[in-house]
Amino acid sequence: MNKTVLITGSTSGIGLAIAKKFAKKGYDIMFHGLETNGAEIAKKVGAKHNVKVAFSNANLLKSEAVEGLIADTITKFGELHVLVNNAGIQHVSPIEDFPNAKYENIVAINMNAVFYASKAAWNQMKQQKFGRIINISSVHGLRASEFKSAYVAAKHGVIGMTKVLALEGAPYNITCNAICPGYVKTPLVEGQIKDQAKAHNMTEEDVVEKVMLKKQAVKQFVPVKVIADMAILLAKESSTTITGTSFALDGGWSAQ
Ligand code: NAD
Helix, strand or coil, rough: CCEEECCCCCCCCHHHHHHHHHHHHHCCEEEEECCCCCHHHHHHHHHHHCCCCEEEECCCCCCCHHHHHHHHHHHHHHCCCEEECCCCCCCCCHHHCCCCHHHHHHHHHHHHHHHHHHHHHHHHHHCCEEEEEEECCCCHHCCCCCCCCCHHHHHHHHHHHHHHHHHHHHCCEECCCCCCCCCCCCCCHHHHHHHHHHHHHCCHHHHHHHHHHHHHCCEEEEEEHHHHHHHHHHHCCCHHHCCCCEEEEECCHHCC
């Protein structure tokens, strides 16, 4: 029987690349995200790889919706082996102008939803004596950049939570790890290029060259494929002893 994976925010960007790779490897997939064509995306990927799929557009701002998403997954698939906490948002602004509502939403989606989803999945994973929780943090979970107070705080928080869940999950073969990408060219980053250009008073081309890739030793965006490959490795049965750690896929940014 196929294993089941739920990937939050899997109808766009990094999450979609991860979902496609898991489908290719024969996992059944619970797709999730706010994109209006989410159900179609899920159906297409399922048909291509001959795996079972479902789709949810639960809004992760609310704890009850996160809990509902996990319950829905277990009802539809009967099991939940791999949880990839990937959904995330960004807002770039100097702190004195940072809207409180944006701060609260970033912390709710990027960090609090990781807690609520993992908590809701815990009992199922414990009963299965198998669970793999993969949190998509960021190089900004390891390093700071100006104008990203909410995002950097939330992503650092996720790395702390990852360590705690690894310790609590160890007796039950539940592992928890974080992946920390550098810049990946997705819709989230396309939006940031515009915001950063405004915040730094620069052209969009200069933002890519002088702000974003400046901190990466390898001067290229991180390909989504690399992140998906890492997620597949972490999800393996044989990866039991890989837990509580953060994998920087950041072109050497955090080596400095
Ligand atoms: P993206 O904007 O392409 O996708 C984000 C996904 O999250 C979408 O499916 C969206 O619908 C979903 N989402 C957003 N708000 C939601 C909400 N309230 N409820 C439910 N779903 C919601 O972004 P991406 O670049 O693929 O980012 C994915 C993850 O990777 C994020 O956690 C991001 O912080 C992290 N990350 C991205 C980069 C990068 O350079 N793109 C770098 C490091 C880390």
